[in-house]
Amino acid sequence: MARFSPAQEFQSALSPIQLLPFRFERTAVGRYLVSNIVGEFVSLSGEEFGRLVQLQLAPGDELYDKAYASHLITRAGQTAQLQLLAMRLRSRMAFLREPSALHLFVVTLRCEHSCPYCQVSRQSSDRSRFDMSEEIAQRALALVLQSPAPLIKIEFQGGEPLLNFPLIAKIVEAANIEGPRAGKELQFVIASNLALLNDDILAFCKANSILLSTSLDGPADLHNKNRPRPGGNSYELAVKGIKRAQDVLGKDRVGALMTTTERSLGRAEEIIDEYLTLGLGGIFLRPLSPYGFAVKSKQLQKYDANEWLDFYRRGLRYILDLNRSGTPFVEFYTALVLARMLTDRPTGYVDLRSPAGIGLGALVYNYDGRVFASDEGRMLAEMGDDTFVLGNVADATYRSLVTSDKLIELVGASLSQCAPECHGCVYESCCGADPVYHHATQHDAVGIKPLSGFCARQKGVMETVIDLLHSSPEDAVILRRWGVA
Template identity: 50%
Template sequence: MAHAVFQPRSAYAPRAGYRLLPLRFGHLDENTYIVTNDVGEYVRLDRDDLVAFVERRLAPDTGVYKALKSRHFLYEDDSSVAFDLLSLKYRSRAERIAEFTGLHIFVVTLRCDHSCQYCQVSRQSEDSTQYDMTVAHANKALDLVFCSPNERIKIELQGGEPLLNFPLVRHIVERAQELNQHHRRDLQFVITSNLSRLSDDVLLFCNEHSVYLSTSLDGPADLHDSQRPSRGSSSHQKTIEGIHRAREILGTDQVSALMTTTPRSLHRVHEIIDEYVRLGFHGIFLRSLSPYGFATRSLVKRYGVEDWLDFYKRGLSHILRINAGGYLLREDYTTILLQKMFSPLGSAYVDLQSPAGIGIGALVYNYDGAVYASDEGRMLAEMGDETFRLGHLDEDSYEALITSEALLSPLSETLLEGTPMCNDCPFLPYCGADPVFHRATQGDAVGHKAFSAFCAKQMGVLQHVIRLLETDAEARDILLRWV
């Protein structure tokens, strides 16, 4: 029997020759760089190592070389494994585009019983029923919902205050479930409500049909009431009572809350976070203002990106301390970015997609039958700019809406890999295009990135999160548990 002949140890040593795979790099801070690839892998390098890497002078036995090789930044001349793994990861992250529209937003009314200072839409008084969606339009919208090929469908019922038109909410949910007996989709419902009209009938209905509730909570009572005033009593009290009642009937995980950062919020981030902890929430989204609706006439001009970034950093530090103390609390925006960094499928968050998530990620059916490519596109239309209006339920088929120039044009313009200043940005894999924001702030769907508040915010957050991941072991451990 022949014996196998083994090569000497030297034959198995890494070869010095290597080639670069596609990459981007940029400053992380004054002394270090971040290098990223198309699938979100990253390595932090000092300048000397970066120069040696791109000049192909790195020694194969160094830690830097091994990190770059394992994360698909280089390949050795005699191996195609790196190509195969990189292409597999890229396909996995891009699969969501083929799934197409999963989020469908029904604006069932513009009527509202609150007068929020940062309201993004043109709210109407409680008796203005002409601003309610009709049953006929709701049915046509439901037909379009099931034209989407996505196997997971979420129907979000918005306003105004959607519970002011609860009969239509009931009809939409029941009709969707009836249609789904044929279509067999994974169907989910969310009502976005201030909870002031949360009756026993509404709660029983939500329990019977597995409907989630999403509300707004801006922090302690005085802050919440000053930003979300309602007639007759404290809006904060109504919201807290609604949260407790909903949890008793639906369960703790069936109710979520969202805050909005205003100038009044900037110096109270610890109090806001502590209010969420006091109420037993395990997630908080430190959301900045949007440049739409009433906010453009007052609040949005009173603080800039740097103000919000300072608010965010102080808030994230407080959240990390709370986690270190044994209470799980995620910052939801950070979690989305971490998913884009470390999850093989990235994140489905509509506002951070390339090409943009408008249309592909979400469709909006307005109370009047108009169809928009995003909720922000609807808000922009309320301000007189109908750039992102795709058509009308009475006039257009699903095919006509999805292939309309109002959708195809911004999609073709918002592929980051072909967008000036995005195509070579190291944060491209974790970012996305927001054509509605840039249209609202710069009059152009692409925008000039050097002057973009969206870009400044993204870069500021990502730089901060990556520094924490790379320089603070305790913070890294906590952050990775959120993914």
């Protein structure tokens, strides 16, 4: 007589398998890319995908383990899996708990450059009309300190903000007194072409831990054609400024951004080399945006999303090869996308957020006192479109700005989680909503995604990144390092 009951009598009855929410897309090579709601991607063969959707899987087989680990399936009545997903989603969207951490002061719209792609529609004269006054700055600072975020970044923009440096100094000094009283930790950034940088400004930046962010489009001939100024020496001044800032403030206290023009397209490697030579740790291969003179001068029409993607892929390939040969260097946008894919950290980058980052991610205080939901929103206003004006420093409170009907409607209408096309897109969990771009290009904050340059670029970048992660182990090691850094 057996002393023990059969093994199956000790097994708990398994409840039926159920699918969890996921999105999928058939790839060019006949496989299926499947993503869960927290940004994990798995590649399945057609046969595996068929078995997954028909629930023809069982514990012990490879597909079951893969689907379970990727939160694509659960067991009826099992709550742990759902709780885990909910916790991860909450963490990914934690940016909503600390809204409006970024505040941009447009201290002047004047600029001594005349870049044909200038997206802010700079002005060349009339200090009284295009410079922010001290009174407007004070009122704007009071609004900044009402926002709930404990860590606040104040960025000075233009035009060329150094043309109104005395006002920057006053704002920083006032913020350093009033910020701690309001329980805020403050960071400061000046976004400048650096042509007007001098020792006094650098000393002030050092004393107040101010970061500098500048523009560098590539080698001298390319940069100077893109960024004309009297004397034709924008490149020389930018490079000199970067070096001086690195010496005085530290290598990591100055960053540069490039803008892709038609002239840049065949020169990805040279542009990247320029950044390497200057000891910059990475580059953001940034496309033109549809605002200001970039539209008026038809710069925007000179290349399309596919041509930019070719440029991006060529640049990324070059950067990955540099890393393989021992030179660490990062493509920053790729790193941001990877962080969405490989971690549950809330993103600070407003273009990769849904709900959109307008207002909730950043507020912009214009030189004339108007408050905008985003930097691009104020660029549109210079083109005569006031859609993204939320109020005026004269009478606004932080609460009146972020709870305005206008902002709520724009943010609510553009959620990628439920927007047409996006809600079923395999990349949704790592993408974002950009209502300003879509309003500017399609006169509709939601946008018709199959016709959207934003969507084409987002898809192209994410497809490229996932392809490299899945097909190239050496590149995957480098990319994973960028994503979790």
